[in-house]
Structure formats: structure tokens, C-alpha cells
Amino acid sequence: MGLELEPLFQAWSYFRRRKFRQCSDLCSQLLERPPGEQEPDSEYTVFQAAWSLKTRALTEMVYVDEIDMDQEGIAEMMLDENAIAQVARPGTSLKLPGTSQGGGPSPAVRPVTQSGRPITGFVRPSTQGGRPSTMEQAIKTPRTALTARPITSASGKYVRLGTASMLTNPDGPFINLSRLNLAKYAQKPKLAKALFEYIFHHENDVKNALDLAALATEHAQFKDWWWKVQIGKCYYRLGLYREAEKQFKSALKQQDMVDTVLYLAKVYLRLDQPVTALNLFKQGLDQFPGEVTLICGIARIYEEMNNISSAAEYYKDVLKQDNTHVEAIACIGSNHFYSDQPEIALRFYRRLLQMGVYNCQLFNNVGLCCFYAQQYDMTLSSFERALFLAENEEETADVWYNLGHVAVARALLQTASSLAPHMYEPHFNFAILSEKVGDLQRSYTAAQKSEEAFPGHVDTQQLIKQLKDHFAML
Template sequence: VSITMDPLFLAWSSYRRRRFQRCADICSKLLSGSPYDQAAWSLKTRALTEMVYIDEVEVDQEGIADMMLDESSIAQVARPGTSLRLPGTSQGAAPTPAVRPMTQSGRPVTGFVRPSTLSGRPETMEQAIRTPRTARPVTSASGRFVRLGTTLFEYIFHLENDVKNALDLAALATEHAQFKDWWWKVQLGKCYYRLGLHREAEKQFRSALTHQEFVDTYLYLAKVYQRLDQPITALNVFKQGLDHFPAEVTLLTGIARIQEEMNNMISATEYYKEVLKQDNTHVEAIACIGSNHFYTDQPEIALRFYRRLLQMGVFNCQLYNNLGLCCFYAQQYDMTLSSFERALALVSSDEEQADIWYNLGHVAVGIGDLTLAYQCFKLALAFHNNHGEAYNNLAVLELRKGRIELLKFILMYIYSKHFTSSTLSEIKCYLKLIIELLADNCQRLVSEHLFTVLVISLILHIGLHKNHVVYSQIILQDPWLIVQ
């Protein structure tokens, strides 16, 4: 007699082994026979949710619309050391921008690309965050209906991305629990945060903390204050969490990140060291401490931290690139080129390849081989034609060769394209506004002759640079192209 395994148990086993698609397929077969099986529905929704689950604590993408249309700022001119948008005002004894490069937001380049940063973003969110942590804490309520409700909320919130209906469900569940279930209050706060209602999210997270102290709740609340540009309050929230959960790694890491974003490198390094005392395999702490030692003119110590990452199994082109630079500045030339060769063998994008060739150009300049440096900078531009640093160094090499005209052309190209694009966008905005006004008033579009006169007036008013005469001539030849 053949013994077959219960399909529901087999689906649960697949879920435990993180084979979510197989689990969902088995549950679908079960539901085709008994469509009212709540256990199968619950397990299927959990499996589908796990396939697209994103840790809301870590991922926080702030787009250009959020930055430009932000109305939640407390003060237009923040005090020095109290704002993440003015990181240069803090007194942290950090290296100057001439020593340590800065990002476009004015913050120093970190040693670890976090999920919340826009640079180095993978193709999909599933690749950006792969965490072994479970999706959900245990709710304080009990019963199959409540368990199915929590699963349904996460299905709507993560898979369907329907925040409005998820908010309605969380509000009804909170009312049904007589406003005493901390888990549903946390979900309400997540919905409010996703909708941009940060003050309402703050109230829900603080109310949840009165019912149950939980690490993730402190992390969510601190993230709200970071979005409100209140890093000091976020630090206080993390410290309150450390009072209830001493030596918690995630809370210590959050403090270190804020200190690093505020350009207070000494304090950030101390907290990262505290993280390593609790978890000596924490990749972010090791990478950030190594990066800080490198930019404070201690490449030998930074080399030890990067070698530690290699021993832990971290294997990518960025690590070998950093190893090559540390070996070069530590005068270990036998390891420099071999590290860069490994980095070139592991590249996954043209931007990474351009950065590696740019660093190789720096190595060539350091050893005095300007011909090799010239070729390396050329290769960097071949892989990434908007690499401003490579253009700048290439212009310096052209200056040494006495090619003044080529030098002017290279330096002009660094900014001229962006300047022209911004100017044309401004003209396009004005022209569309004029056309709408004339069409409303005259019930017909303006004639091409009058339109050309308006284009000339706008060009003279905005004041195009003399190097962009060619672009203005193209516009005047066919002015209607700019509004298409």
C-alpha cells in the first residue's frame, strides 16, 4: 500500500524551505477541490506575499517628487548639526570633500551600499533585499479568522500594493480588537507612512509601543523622524530602544547610519565597533570602518578589514576594487594589479567597469606612467561616457601635453550638455504655458510667425550661453519640435 503525504503538509514543507512558487501551486490544486479551505487560502497568500516581500524597515526610496514636494519640513533653515539635508554643518572631524568624495546629496560616500540608497540599485526589488528574517511577528490576538486577516493584509499591502484597502482593513481590525492589538497599529502606521501621512504614522507607532515593546516598532518610528528631517529625535528613539533591548545590533546600526549621514564619522565608527562587538560578522560595519580608515590615511588598517570580508565569503568587484586601492596606497604593489584583475573579471555593469578603469588610471599616475593613465581614462569614458572625474583627469593630462583646444572641449563637455538640457526644458515649459493661454483667449493656436517671435524672446530673456548658439538655431528652424 502506497502512503502519500498530505498535500497541505507538503505545501507547508515547501513554504518552510522557501519554495514559495511550489507552495502556491499545491495550494491552488487544493482550492480547486475545496474552495472554502481557509488553511489553504492562508498558506497561499503567505507564499505569494513572501515572493515579493520587502522589509519596510530597510527600504526607503525617496524620489525626486518626494524631495521637491515635501511639505512636512519643520524649519526651512535648520540649526547646524540637526538636519540630514545639511550634513556638512556637523562637527565630526571627518575628512574634507577633497579627501573623501561626496554623493550628489552632499553626504560622504559610505563603505556599504544600503537598500535605501539610489546608487548601485539592482534591477529588481527582489535582488535589492534578500533577507532570511520572517515576514511577520506573532499577533497578540488568536483565532483562525484573525490569522487569516493578518495574512490578507500583507497580501494586499505587499503583493497588490493597494495601500488604501490595506489601510481600511487595518482600521477595521484595530477597531475589532478594541484598539489594544499592537500589531495592527504598526500596520496602520506603515500604511500612513506609505501614504505620506508621517504625523499619523508617528501616533500609531507610539501607541503600539505603549502596548508592546518591539524592536521593529522603534525602527519604524525612527524612520518616520528621518523622513521628517529630525535626526536628533530619531537618535533619541534608538537610544530609548536600547534601554529596553540592550546591545541590539539593528538599533546600534541605525544610530551609526544617522551619525554617518550627518558626517560625524568619529561617533559613527564607535557605534560600528560596538556593532562588531555583538556581531563580528556584520558586513556593513566592517565595510564602513574599513572605508573610514582608508579615507583617514590608514590604508594598512583598511586592508585588514577588507581581507576580513574576503574571509567571510564576500566576493564582488567592489571589494576587489577597494583591495586594489588599499594595496596601492599601502605600497603593496604586488597585490594591486592582481586585485584589479579580479575586479574586472567580476564586473556586472558598464558603470562598475568605468570606475575600475578610472582607479587604474590613478594607479598609473601614481607610478608615473602617464601613457597608461591616458589609456585607462579613455577606457573609463568608453564604458561610461558621463564619467565626470575621468573627463577632468583626462583634461589635466591634455594640459600637460599642451593641447589647449582639446582641453577646453573636454571641460566644456562636462557641464554643457546638462546646461543645455535644463535651458531647453525651461523654454519648453514657458512655451507650453503661452500656447495654453493664447488657445484659451483666442480659441485658436498662435500662428507660426508669432510663435517664432516668442521663441526668440524667450531665448534672449533666459540668456543662452554663446556656446549654445547651434542649439538655438536648431530651435528656430523648427520651433514646433520643442513642444512635441
């Protein structure tokens, strides 16, 4: 017979196991027990704990990590009040990254966005599309790969998050923010921090969150770095980047934290100051040597500035610290592919498969690497798997576009075999492609020609044997 836990400990257990819905429901039952108590400042300690735990559970249900750089949309582009110079110096702006630096692959080989940024090997919010330079380009901007919707603005995303949070409380909001006495809660740090995260993330009420954070940091006599970071986050959400910069800098003076460095770098990137962000990351590495997020941040900036060789070096440093970092593996593999090294790129993509990454994009890349590495036996099977895993029309179109290269290659190989009948390579490759597309008769004919040109070729002999066995079964 199992032991029954106290309801509060049971709710805490649900929270630790990330079962936030069960945690919230159990806390609601605990909050209904004390009659007449509507605020968490009563003498009931269990009531305060249940109230705080429920706010944290509701927050975790809609929590989104804001450290990654947000996608700039039409609103941010046209209402940018932080622009200092219309024409930035080369190598100092993300809007005009310029040509490739450091001997990396040419932009003519590596696909770029409308703004000139190279397409990265890993989709991030800041790399879904280039920042349009005009309103006409912004209107014509294609749909993003992640949302399949036109890019509008970052503020619209937070509105949708706030709308989605209403689904967690079908009976209405858990806390009526208009009736809260924020000054009273600011004097209780434990309750104030949970309340702030609930207001900021769940209710998306930046104004009330900022008021609470300002009162709390004043009560702490401006000595609590955590509240300064929260004020900076509120300023950033409101578009007050210089004020956010001051708060993050003040927090770093009191306490060195990796997240604070990342938030401050995020401000500099929004202000289009990548060189300042790079210096900040490198200073952070002096305090936190080997920190993966800081090294990865440097690599991202170099990649967006089209300095591919430097980005690849820092991504390699990331793998030295964390050899399972998916973004670093994908970006290094992409860099090798566009550097005419598909065999090496294939090793990195196979590593992702071994790690359990299993999606359409990965098999599409594997198929391309196999095709350019002339490993035709795996090319079509990889593309077939990519088609099976495609989740929307855009992904399907990408796979079929790449399959078109295979069809063109088959025609070119047929031409090459007619021009150089003494060479076995065109005959053998044409036989492999024909066998994969189901044209077995032409595959057998080409394999025979390959055997005549090179009688000792083992792969040709194995292919002929497979085709003979198949014909014998018909």
C-alpha cells in the same frame, strides 16, 4: 519505500523550505477540491488552511523589507508638505549635514554627494545619492549604482513591485479584492493578518489594506499592537507621516518591539528629524541592550550627519555584538582608508573576502588599499579580478579610473628613481609595477638598480631571480 505526506503538510513543508511556487501550486489543487466553495469561511478547515497558506506563499514571493529608509526622489523632494524650517540649525538636519565633526577626516578628503553627505562604505537605499536641493540638480542627478536608472520616486518602486506580483499569478489574481467583505474578515484575526499582508505586499492596494487594518483593530478594541503597526505602515506609504507617528507610538505603549522602533525612526528620518531618531534609538537600547539593528541605526545617522568619528565608534559596537556584520566591517574599513590608514582598511576588506563576499566593489577597494599601502604585488591582480567581476559599464569605469592612478604612479616612480638613484625604494617599486604590466625588460633593469642601491634587499633578489627564470624559458 518513502512515506507520502498529506497534501496540506506537503504544502507546509514547501513553505518552510521557501519553495513558494510549489507551495502555491499545491494549495491551488487543494482549493479546487471542494466543489462550489469560493470563500475561505466555509466549514472545511483544510480549505481555510490552504487558502491562508497560499496567501502567505504569494506574499513571500514578492515581499520586500520596508524597514530600511527609502530613497527620496524628485516627487518626494518637490511635493514635501512636512517641511518646518527652510534653514535648519547645524547638526539637526540630514539635508545640510555640514562639516565633519569629532575630529574625523575632512570632507575635502572623503568624497561627498551633491547634498554634502559623505559617501559611505556600504550602499544603502538612503545613501545611493544625495537629496537634490533644486529641480535642476534633481534632473542632473546621476544614475544609481543599484538600479542603473534615474531616481524617480519611492511610489514608482511600489508600482513596479505591484506589476511584478502579477507574474506570480498568470491566470489572474488569486483574490478579487473588489468583492471582498472586509468587515467579515476583520472578525477572523488569523485569516485577516494573512489577507492584510497579501493585499499590502502582493497587490499593493494600500487603501483596502488600510480599511482592513482599521476594521480589525476596531474589532480588537484597539488592544492589538500588531494592527496599529500595520496602520502606521499604510499611513507611511500614503505620505501621512504624522498619522503614522501616532500609530507607531501607540503600538510601542502596548508592546515594546524592535521593528516598531525602527519604523518610527524611519518616520522621523523622512521628516528630517535625525536628533529625534537618535534619541529614539537610544531609548530602544535601554529596552533591548545590545540590539544590533538599533546600534547600526545610530551609526548610520551619525554617518549621514558627517559625524564620522561617532559613526565609527557605534559600528565598532556593532562588531562587538556581531563580528560578521558586513555593513559595519565595510564602513569601518572605508573610514580607515579615508583616514590615511590603508593597511588597517585592508585588514577589514580581507575579512569580508574570508566571509565570502565576492564582488567587483570589494576587489576594487582591495586594489586601492594595496596601492596606497605600496603593496604593488597585489594591486593589479585585485583590479584584474574587479574587472572580471564587473557587471555593468559604471563598475568597469570605476576600476579603470583607479587603474589610471597605478599608471601615473609608474611614471612618478620613474621620475623619483632618476632624481634619487641612490635610493632603492623607487627602483624596486618601479620594477614591481613594470613586471605587473608586462614590461619585463624595464623591470629587470630597475631591479638591478635597486640591488646596486641595496644589495641585501631580499625582495629585490627574489624579483631578479623570477625575471631570470622567465628569460631563460624564452
